Amino acid sequence: MAATRRLSHSVAVITINHPPVNALSHSLRRSIAKEFGDASKDSSIEAIVLCGANGNFCAGADIKEFGSSTLDSVSLNNINDAVERCQKPVVAAIEGVALGGGLELALSCHYRVANVQARVGLPEVLIGILPAAGGTQRLPRLIGIPAALDMIVRGRHVPATEALQLGVVDEVVKANTIDAAIQLARKVLGEKYNHH
Numbered sequence: 001m002a003a004t005r006r007l008s009h010s011v012a013v014i015t016i017n018h019p020p021v022n023a024l025s026h027s028l029r030r031s032i033a034k035e036f037g038d039a040s041k042d043s044s045i046e047a048i049v050l051c052g053a054n055g056n057f058c059a060g061a062d063i064k065e066f067g068s069s070t071l072d073s074v075s076l077n078n079i080n081d082a083v084e085r086c087q088k089p090v091v092a093a094i095e096g097v098a099l100g101g102g103l104e105l106a107l108s109c110h111y112r113v114a115n116v117q118a119r120v121g122l123p124e125v126l127i128g129i130l131p132a133a134g135g136t137q138r139l140p141r142l143i144g145i146p147a148a149l150d151m152i153v154r155g156r157h158v159p160a161t162e163a164l165q166l167g168v169v170d171e172v173v174k175a176n177t178i179d180a181a182i183q184l185a186r187k188v189l190g191e192k193y194n195h196h
């Protein structure tokens, strides 16, 4: 399991890979933090796209690690704060599911592009916990308190088209989600240069 990085023009594409659903295990979090940190510092990189392998963005915390005493040296909160603070535009490309900590990671990105088949949600309540990696702050900020509360207390999976209407995602595409995210990043960069 690892996050890998490739370059498309000046956009770094970081792929989260932990089959089958890219659950955020301790070692995956370390790997994301490393790749993201390196991309943030690399002066040849102007924007970053975060995406998932295996047809999914990320199904959240690794349930198989719940109750284990692994020292949490790289918390998802640390990663999310670094993503949000990044000086370069960061775009999430969401295929499959972005659930729980996976959606919280996507919410920390500056923009979100979703495949039309994707689903997003905060299902924590269904397993007796609350979103704890920024979702209870970032989601209401993005879509307002009533809509965010509805998602948080019901834990339902919201289809991409509804997520677009609610404002959880910025764009929905039928195919080539990662390419669309790269395009969006390049468009944002173009706007930045046009304003200077």
Ligand SMILES: CCC/C=C/C(=O)SCCNC(=O)CCNC(=O)[C@H](O)C(C)(C)COP(=O)([O-])OP(=O)([O-])OC[C@H]1O[C@@H](n2cnc3c(N)ncnc32)[C@H](O)[C@@H]1OP(=O)([O-])[O-]
Pocket: 020, 021, 023, 024, 059, 060, 061, 062, 063, 064, 076, 097, 099, 100, 101, 102, 123, 124, 127, 132, 133
């Ligand atoms: C870090 C900060 C705090 C964050 C907290 C959270 O994120 S809380 C929220 C945490 N997230 C959730 O509560 C989401 C819970 N997951 C789901 O809702 C569904 O599994 C699904 C929609 C992701 C896929 O549905 P589907 O019908 O297409 O497939 P399926 O259900 O048959 O699963 C396929 C395989 O994936 C495995 N696996 C799945 N999720 C996890 C996971 N999180 N972990 C590990 N493994 C996971 C599953 O065991 C199975 O493995 P197996 O047995 O083949 O070796």
